[in-house]
Amino acid sequence: MKKVESFELNHRKVVAPYIRKCCVLTGEKGDMVSKFDLRFLQPNKEAMPTASLHALEHLLAGFLREQLEDIIDISPMGCRTGFYVTLWGDRSHEEIKEALEYALKKVLDAKEVPASNDLQCGNYRDLSLFGAKEYARSILEKGIRTNCYAE
Numbered sequence: 517m518k519k520v521e522s523f524e525l526n527h528r529k530v531v532a533p534y535i536r537k538c539c540v541l542t543g544e545k546g547d548m549v550s551k552f553d554l555r556f557l558q559p560n561k562e563a564m565p566t567a568s569l570h571a572l573e574h575l576l577a578g579f580l581r582e583q584l585e586d587i588i589d590i591s592p593m594g595c596r597t598g599f600y601v602t603l604w605g606d607r608s609h610e611e612i613k614e615a616l617e618y619a620l621k622k623v624l625d626a627k628e629v630p631a632s633n634d635l636q637c638g639n640y641r642d643l644s645l646f647g648a649k650e651y652a653r654s655i656l657e658k659g660i661r662t663n664c665y666a667e
C-alpha cells in the first residue's frame with residue numbers, strides 16, 4: 517500500500533489550532549497543487565459535533581473563496597478535528613492563515629448557513645450556525661499557529 521501522508525503525522529505531538537502544509541504535488545504538465553491541514557481542535561482530546569463541522573464546511577466554502585484564488589476543495593476531516601483545503605499552485609502558510617482568519621471572522625457575522633436546503637445539501641437538517649460561530653470564535657481566540665508541533 518502507498519504511504520498516506522496524514523498517517524505519518526504524529527497526532528500525539530501536534531498543538532491545535534494550526535495550519536500545516538501537507539504537500540505540494542506537481543502534475544505531468546507542471547501544474548502544482550498544494551494541500552493544507554487546517555486543524556481546529558486537538559486530536560484525540562476534542563471533536564466537533566457534526567452539525568457544527570457541517571455548517572463550518574458550508575460557510576468556509578464561500579468565505580475562503582472570497583480570499584483565495586483557485587481553491588479546488590475544502591472538506592472536513594472524518595475525525596472531526598478540522599478540514600483539508602486543496603488549491604492550485606505552491607501556496608504559503610501565511611496566505612492560507614490570513615484567508616482563514618478572514619473567513620472565521622465572517623462566520624461570526626453570518627446570518628444563515630448557505631445552501632441549507634434539500635436541493636443543495638445532502639443532510640441539510642444537520643447544520644448548526646450557533647455551533648459554527650462558537651467554534652470559529654474559540655479558534656480565533658486561541659490563535660492559529662503555522663507550526664503544528666509545539667515550539
Ligand SMILES: [Zn+2]
Pocket residue numbers: 570574636637638639640
Ligand atoms: Zn451540506
